[in-house]
C-alpha cells in the first residue's frame with residue numbers, strides 16, 4: 154500500500170489557488186520527484202504534507218495518519234528539509250542537533266547515537282564546534298539535512314536539497330539520500346530544479362504547473378507517453394555512399410533517419426537493442442563511419458514539452 158496518499162489537496166491564498174485539488178500516491182521506499190517551474194506549487198504541497206501549513210480543502214494520509222486529523226502523529230514520523238533552513242546563529246552543529254533531538258521522545262542514549270551517526274554520515278565533525286553563522290552554505294545545508302533526519306523519519310520531504318550547493322556537496326547529498334532510503338527504509342519526496350538529479354534518484358515523478366497536476370508516473374512512462382525517441386548520431390567516412398543507408402529503414406525499431414551530408418541521425422525508442430544490427434548492416438554494406446553517439450531523450454525535454462505544450466524534442 155502507498156505510504157503517502159495525497160487526496161484532492163488544495164491551498165488557496167485569498168482568491169489565488171496555489172495548489173488545485175491534486176491527488177497522487179507515493180510507494181514505500183521510493184524517491185518520488187515533484188517537479189514544476191517556479192511558482193508551480195511544489196513547496197506549498199510539501200509544506201501541507203509536512204503539516205507546516207493547513208490545506209484549504211482535501212487532505213493526505215501519511216503512513217495511515219491523516220495530516221489534518223492526526224497532525225501530531227504525522228509530525229513524529231516525517232522530516233522536512235528546505236534549502237533555506239535557518240537556525241540559531243550562535244549555536245554550533247552539536248547544539249542544534251541536540252536541541253531538535255530533545256523535541257522527540259528519545260532517551261538520552263538513543264539521542265546521542267543518532268546524532269553521532271548523522272555527524273558521521275554528513276562528515277560534520279570537522280566543523281561541529283563552529284557557530285552556525287560562520288559556516289559555508291554547504292556546511293549549513295548538511296546540518297539542516299541531519300536535523301531533518303533526527304527522528305529517523307518514515308517519510309523525508311526534501312525541498313530543493315541541493316539548491317546553491319557545489320558539485321561535491323551535491324554529490325554527497327545525493328549519496329546520503331540513496332543510503333538513507335536503503336538503510337532506513339525511508340520514503341522520500343523530493344523537489345528539484347536539477348532534472349538530471351531527479352532522473353538519477355527517482356523512478357517516478359509528479360509534474361505540477363500553476364497548481365495543477367500535469368502528469369504522474371514513471372519517468373519512462375512520461376517520456377514514452379510523449380512519444381520521445383532516443384537519437385543515434387554517426388558520421389560517415391568520406392568515401393562512404395549515403396545511398397547505402399536505405400537498409401536502416403527496414404530494421405524494425407528505427408523510426409526515422411535523416412542524412413545531412415556525412416552526418417546521419419537515426420531515431421529509435423530503445424537504440425541500445427538495435428545498435429548491433431545497425432553496426433552489422435553498416436559493415437555488410439561496407440559503409441565506414443568515424444564516430445557514433447547515442448543521445449537519450451532527457452527528462453528536460455519531457456518537462457519542457459509538458460509545460461509549454463510544445464511539439465516534442467527537436
Ligand SMILES: Nc1ncnc2c1ncn2[C@@H]1O[C@H](COP(=O)(O)OP(=O)(O)OP(=O)(O)O)[C@@H](O)[C@H]1O
Nearest residue numbers: 166169170171189190191192193194195196197198
Ligand atoms: N504565503 C503565501 N501567500 C500568498 N501566496 C503564496 C504564499 N506561498 C506561496 N504563494 C504563491 O503560491 C504559488 C506557489 O508557490 P510555491 O512556493 O509552492 O511554488 P514552488 O513550486 O515551490 O516554486 P519554486 O520552484 O520557485 O520554489 C506562487 O505563486 C506563490 O507566490
Ligand SMILES: [Mg+2]
Nearest residue numbers: 195196197312
Ligand atoms: Mg519551492
